Amino acid sequence: MNIEYLDYFCKVAIAGSISKAAKESHISQSALSQQILKLEEILGTKLLERSNKGVELTDKGIIAFKYADNIIRTYNAMLKELKLADENERNIKIEACWSIATYSLPCVMYEIKNQFGNYSYELNPNELDLIEQNVLNNICDIGVIYNKPKSLNLSYYKIGKDKIVLVAPKNYEIEDEIDFEELVKHPFILLNDKLHVIDSINEKLNIIGLKIEDLNILYNSDSAESVKSSVLNGFGIGFLPYTSIKKELYNEQLKEINIRDYSIEYDMYLIYNNNIKGNEVLYNFIEYFKKIAKKSLC
Incomplete structure (x- = not known):
């Protein structure tokens, strides 16, 4: 063909x-x-x-x-890779969940570039399942994902944690801590980014006799940036990965709203092929990545 x-x-x-x-x-x-x-x-x-x-x-x-x-x-x-081999250059391809690639890994990549300056690097965001598939098929060398990989052919190493937090504009009228059922009182921008945020919210709503349709949802989006922009503009409140709004929380553009008896947390894992020891260059790179990532995440 x-x-x-x-x-x-x-x-x-x-x-x-x-x-x-x-x-x-x-x-x-x-x-x-x-x-x-x-x-x-x-x-x-x-x-x-x-x-x-x-x-x-x-x-x-x-x-x-x-x-x-x-x-x-x-x-x-x-x-x-054939072209790079001709040029005697090693290119490391990394894929990560969107918020990790955008907000958590840039500082790690800076440290790695200082250590392995003769390599070139690609860092691309992708969906969790596709990252696993691409690591397995050698489309990318390593991946960084939320939660452990599904495939038994992938090794993994925990490098950090992230959480999903409820945020509102700084001057938005809402208490700093609320009960879950109070969400229905506010306009809501819903994140649907393959992290099963909607599933978690729906499960909690079912416990208290409500359903997702009871929320005042303006719209839902698979883009954290779109949700963040809407919240910043005062259109409503929304759940977002903590890594994606750390800067806005620090600058007091947004405020975090705690929900009593409810939280969504994720471990972040480096994933790579089980047979990595057969590639000395990549093996050494991964070992250094493990060492530096835990203390260098942005």
Whole structure:
């Protein structure tokens, strides 16, 4: 199978439009359509539903996209590593949950760069499950996630803790400590960022005879930055990772609201392949990462 078939399929799936993907790929729309048809013929199934509004993935198209995206990323990682090998340079690829990559690891990376200055580094945010998959498939060298990995083929090492906290604008009228049921009294921006915050909130609401629909939810978002911006602008209150709002709490732009008998805490883990000892360079890097991370998290 031509790798380009999968590449073009992923571009169309992401763009939601054959014409848009064709324009971005600098090929004709008809040529791109032929590539997709050839892929569907090879796989023996329809991958896209076409309409005047664009294209949508079929149920089997969703499955194909998941694996095709992984194949393309693995292929590109191989090409990049081959190039780096030619240049006698080591590139360390790190993926981490969004708030960890954005707020916790920059200080660690500064210390590591001082120790391993001859290496180049990539630090990218990603979803928890995808990070595990990418470490297993060697798309990235290590990952940093909340909670222990699911796969038995991954080793892990605890480097720190984070928690989800309820925050409000500094001058917002709310007590510094409240009971959980008082949440229904306030406009709420809900974070849904794969940390199962909604599940935890819903479980607590069920205990006190309420449900998630009883909250005055303005909107929900998988972006912590979007929730933080809304809270800062006084639109309501919201739950956010502590690492993402430390600065705003210190500068008194936001205030933390304690909830009696309720908390959400997560351990942060470095994860890597079990067979890491076969790669001396990466093994030494990881051992240093373990040593420095606990005292260098931002």
